[in-house]
Amino acid sequence: MPRPIDIILENRLKKLTQLEEAGISGFPNDFVPDSDTRTLHARFDSATQEALEAESARFRVAGRVMTLRNMGKACFFHFKDRLGSLQAYVRKDVLGEEQFERFTLIEVGDIVGVTGKLMKTRTGELTLMAESVKLVTKALRPLPEKFHGLQDVETRFRQRYVDLIMNDWVRELFVTRSKIVSYIRSFLDGRNFLEVETPMMHAIAGGAAARPFVTHHNALDIDLFLRIAPELYLKRLLVGGLERVYEINRNFRNEGLSHKHNPEFTMLEFYWAYATFHDLMALTEELLSGVFTALRGEPAIEIGGKRISMAPPFRKLPLADSLSVVGGLPADKVTDRDYLAEVLRRNEVEVIPAWGLGKLQVEVYDKLVESRIEEPTFIIHHPVETSPLSRRNNENPEVVDRFELIVAGREIANAFSELNDPRDQKARFEEQMKARDAGDEEAHQVDWDYVRALEYGMPPAAGQGIGIDRLVMLATGMENIKEVILFPLLRPEVAELDTEEPAES
RNA sequence: GGGCCGCUAGCUCAGUCGGUAGAGCAGCAGACUUUUAAUCUGCGGGUCAAAGGUUCGAUUCCUUUGCGGCUCACCA
Numbered sequence: 001m002p003r004p005i006d007i008i009l010e011n012r013l014k015k016l017t018q019l020e021e022a023g024i025s026g027f028p029n030d031f032v033p034d035s036d037t038r039t040l041h042a043r044f045d046s047a048t049q050e051a052l053e054a055e056s057a058r059f060r061v062a063g064r065v066m067t068l069r070n071m072g073k074a075c076f077f078h079f080k081d082r083l084g085s086l087q088a089y090v091r092k093d094v095l096g097e098e099q100f101e102r103f104t105l106i107e108v109g110d111i112v113g114v115t116g117k118l119m120k121t122r123t124g125e126l127t128l129m130a131e132s133v134k135l136v137t138k139a140l141r142p143l144p145e146k147f148h149g150l151q152d153v154e155t156r157f158r159q160r161y162v163d164l165i166m167n168d169w170v171r172e173l174f175v176t177r178s179k180i181v182s183y184i185r186s187f188l189d190g191r192n193f194l195e196v197e198t199p200m201m202h203a204i205a206g207g208a209a210a211r212p213f214v215t216h217h218n219a220l221d222i223d224l225f226l227r228i229a230p231e232l233y234l235k236r237l238l239v240g241g242l243e244r245v246y247e248i249n250r251n252f253r254n255e256g257l258s259h260k261h262n263p264e265f266t267m268l269e270f271y272w273a274y275a276t277f278h279d280l281m282a283l284t285e286e287l288l289s290g291v292f293t294a295l296r297g298e299p300a301i302e303i304g305g306k307r308i309s310m311a312p313p314f315r316k317l318p319l320a321d322s323l324s325v326v327g328g329l330p331a332d333k334v335t336d337r338d339y340l341a342e343v344l345r346r347n348e349v350e351v352i353p354a355w356g357l358g359k360l361q362v363e364v365y366d367k368l369v370e371s372r373i374e375e376p377t378f379i380i381h382h383p384v385e386t387s388p389l390s391r392r393n394n395e396n397p398e399v400v401d402r403f404e405l406i407v408a409g410r411e412i413a414n415a416f417s418e419l420n421d422p423r424d425q426k427a428r429f430e431e432q433m434k435a436r437d438a439g440d441e442e443a444h445q446v447d448w449d450y451v452r453a454l455e456y457g458m459p460p461a462a463g464q465g466i467g468i469d470r471l472v473m474l475a476t477g478m479e480n481i482k483e484v485i486l487f488p489l490l491r492p493e494v495a496e497l498d499t500e501e502p503a504e505s
Numbered sequence: 506g507g508g509c510c511g512c513u514a515g516c517u518c519a520g521u522c523g524g525u526a527g528a529g530c531a532g533c534a535g536a537c538u539u540u541u542a543a544u545c546u547g548c549g550g551g552u553c554a555a556a557g558g559u560u561c562g563a564u565u566c567c568u569u570u571g572c573g574g575c576u577c578a579c580c581a
Contacts, residue, residue, distance in 0.1 A: 004550045005515050008532060067541075074538035091538060108531075122539050145516040145530045147542050152516085154573045166516095210580070229581095255580055256506075265581070411581065442580085467581050480574090491572065 008142055015105045016138045024102065026138035031113035033062040038083035040118065041126060049120040061086060061128060062113045062136055064165065065106060067146050075103070076127075079112060082171070087127040088114045094131060102135075108146070109139035157488055176295060177472045177484060181248060183291050184268060184466075191283075193244040193270055198233035200226060200250070206450065207231030207389070209442040210253040213263075226252035231389065231463065232450045234271050235418060239458045246270035248468065259480040260410075262488050266468040273459040277401045277417045280462045281378055284405060284413055285312035288376070292475065301474055303408045306374075314376040314405070319365055322379055327368035340364050354438075358383020358398070371409040378403040382416075388428040388444055390416035391460075401462075412471060415464030422454035 016026045040059060044052065063079035063086070073092040078085050092100040106112060113134040121127050144150040149166040156163040156170070164171050185195065203222070205212035207229030215224050230247050237245045248268045255261065272279065289299035292310045299310040317325060324331040333339040340360040341351045347367050355363070361383055369379075381399040384392055390400035402416035419425050429451065435443035472484040482488035 003514095004532090007550070008515055011532065067543095069540050069543050070537090071540070071543080072537045074540085076540045076543080078541075087541070089539070093538075119539095121541085123541075125539095125541075127539085142515050142531060145542095147530065148517040150516075151518095152512095152573090154512090155516095157573090208581080251581080253580070256578080258577095258579085259575080261580065267581080414581075465581080470581070493572085 009140055012107065012138070012140050012142070015107065016140070019102065019105055019135065019138075022102065024135070026135060028134070028136060031060070031062060031134050031136050033060050033081075033113065035059045035061055036083050037061060037063065037079075037081050037086040040086060040128075041084060044118050044126050047118075047120075047126075052118045052120060055118065058115060058117055058131070059128065060113060060115045062111065064111045064139075065108050066143070068106075068108050070104070073100075079114065080165075087121070087125055088116070088130050088133070089119065089121070089127045090130045090133055094129070095133070099132065103133050106133065106135055107139075109141070109143040110135060111137035111139070154490070157482055157490055158493060160486055173472075173476050173478070173484065174486060176476055177468075179295065180291055180472055180475060181468065183294055184248065184287065184468075187287055187290065188246050188270060191244070193246045193272070194242055196234070196237060196242070196245050196247055197249065198227075198230045198237075198247060200252075202227045204445045204447045206444055206447045207233075208251075208253075209444065211255060211441055213252050213254045228253050229267070229465070230269050231465075232447055234269055235458060235461070235463065236450065236453045238271055238273055238418075238461050239453045239456050243273040243459065244271070257489065259482070260470075262469065262481050262485055264489070265481070265485075268466040268468055269463065271418070271461055271463040273461040275462045276460075277380075277403055277415055277462050280415045280464050281314070281316070281403060284378075284415070284464065284466075285314055288405075288412075291471075295475055301407070302477055303474070304477070304479075308374060308376070308408060310376055310407070314378055316378045316380055316403075318381045318399075319379050319383070320361055320381070320399075322369045322373075323361060323364055326372050327364060329364070329368075334361065343368075356383075356385050358385030362386045370406055370411065373406040374408055376405060376407045376412075378405055387416065388432055389419055389425075391419045392424075407474060410470055410474065411467075412474065413464055413466045415462065418458070418461045418463050420454060420458040420460055422451055425454055426451050 019026055040061065047055070061081065063081040066078045066080050066085060068077040069075060075090045076087060077090070078087050090100070090103055095103060113136045114128050114130050115132045116128045116130040119127050119129045144162065144166055150156055150162055156167070164174075189195070201215065201217075201224040203224060205225035205228045207227075208231070210228040212225035212228050215226060216222070217224055229251055230249065234245050234247060246268060248266065250264045251267050252264050254263065257263065289310050289312050292301055293299045301308050301310060320334050323329045323334040329343065335357060337357050337360055340357070344351050344360065344363055344367065349363055349367060351360075365379070380403040381393060381396075382390070382402045382404075384390075384398055384400050387400045387402050390402045393399045393401050400416055402414075404411050405413040419428070429444065429446040432444040433446050436445070469481050469484050473479070473481060476484060478484050
């Protein structure tokens with residue numbers, strides 16, 4: 001007993017076979033469109049039927065059949081290319097008996113090439129009056145329902161190709177993502193930054209506090225880590241004299257999945273010699289207001305129906321001050337270790353005795369401040385204790401010249417003036433090593449070659465990371481990171497009987 | 506990893522206070538030369554996520570498992 005879907009597959013296969021028996025390929029590659037749906041709409045939507053009749057031009061357009069209204073001796077269908085959709089009108093008396101017979105084997109989901117002249121229907125819709133309709137690619141599987149489309153979230157993520165066919169907003173979202181990335185590239189290229197590619201496989205996973213994925217190289221017989229950050233390699237390039245470098249690429253962190261975390265995610269990191277984190281703040285304001293202006297025509301975003309201005313300048317707030325200004329703590333208590341520990345315990349955070357003032361402040365910040373910040377805000381001057389790669393502030397050595405940019409309660413960027421004193425760097429690595437030995441799996445591993453590089457002299461520099469996925473979420477108003485990643489990681493599908501050939505009847 | 510919710514036809518969804526299930530679209534057969542969620546007539550289609558338990562009887566109640574969503578924790 002075949003499953004019902006098998007009957008559908010079989011029927012579609014039968015139509016393909018019929019065509020092939022008539023000597024017609026179901027998968028030809030010789031149809032070359034000379035126009036597209038968007039161009040035709042742009043040029044002719046406002047034209048009258050009389051004007052179209054006078055127009056002698058024929059157009060060749062390819063796309064996927066999305067709806068089909070057969071009326072016996074004539075048929076209307078809509079087909080979709082990457083830019084939009086267009087209606088076609090097919091008449092038996094135009095195509096001829098034989099061609100029309102073959103046309104009736106075409107069904108929703110197939111990709112066709114339509115050749116003909118343009119016309120207007122009675123309701124004024126621009127329509128391609130087909131002189132021929134060629135099957136370009138036979139679809140053996142049926143599309144989801146034409147009206148509701150594909151709704152099931154799991155299927156949308158697992159079979160993103162169907163999601164992209166059915167849901168125009170999804171296709172547009174990924175076009176937006178691409179535009180954001182190319183805007184950033186040209187923004188940085190225009191400021192003489194050099195795009196580089198550094199290793200994805202690291203012998204030492206450094207540059208961030210996170211647990212790495214482990215892989216194995218057979219010929220060398222060594223374990224390697226998928227990178228958790230490109231930072232240390234990019235800074236080696238500053239030592240090498242490249243001075244302005246950036247990389248937009250994947251990082252991998254072996255941590256839990258959530259609506260905000262995919263194990264592989266895309267980061268922009270850039271490093272700028274002879275600049276400080278103040279320069280980065282100015283650059284970031286320019287970059288982000290520019291991105292959103294390019295997308296929407298104004299420097300603003302919309303999250304949950306709420307408009308947030310992204311017009312510079314953004315607020316600057318020292319982390320310690322944010323505990324009182326945003327977190328609501330008494331201003332004189334933000335350096336009081338016992339008080340902060342008490343606040344954390346009240347908020348069900350397990351306080352570890354080894355934590356210093358800085359770590360306590362950061363914990364309180366994470367718990368009480370970050371999610372409450374809506375307007376773009378640079379949280380500056382993080383404690384040195386939690387920033388092992390940042391340069392100390394010249395006035396107050398307890399804090400570093402670092403900022404995190406927060407928008408709508410989310411961290412969008414993390415940046416700092418880079419530490420370039422190899423002695424200080426070595427000491428901080430040793431601190432991290434102790435934390436590691438004490439069981440902190442996320443503490444940085446010591447990268448001696450990086451220290452060696454610094455000993456050659458790295459120019460003073462500032463560096464920044466921007467989470468591209470999160471930025472796209474902000475730009476598109478998405479709350480789930482999987483919505484902005486084409487193929488988010490999901491648990492593998494359970495093996496389906498679906499892989500079997502349709503049963504012989 | 507914890508908590509909550511969901512999983513019924515290819516798709517979108519009803520439904521069963523426990524008596525083996527329906528609609529629309531899609532499909533099949535037919536009518537129809539300006540339709541547009543085309544329309545009209547007829548037909549077929551289900552291991553109700555999986556396994557176990559309770560029961561005369563489970564798709565429905567219970568337990569476990571799988572997958573997903575939301576949320577908390579961790580992080581970016």
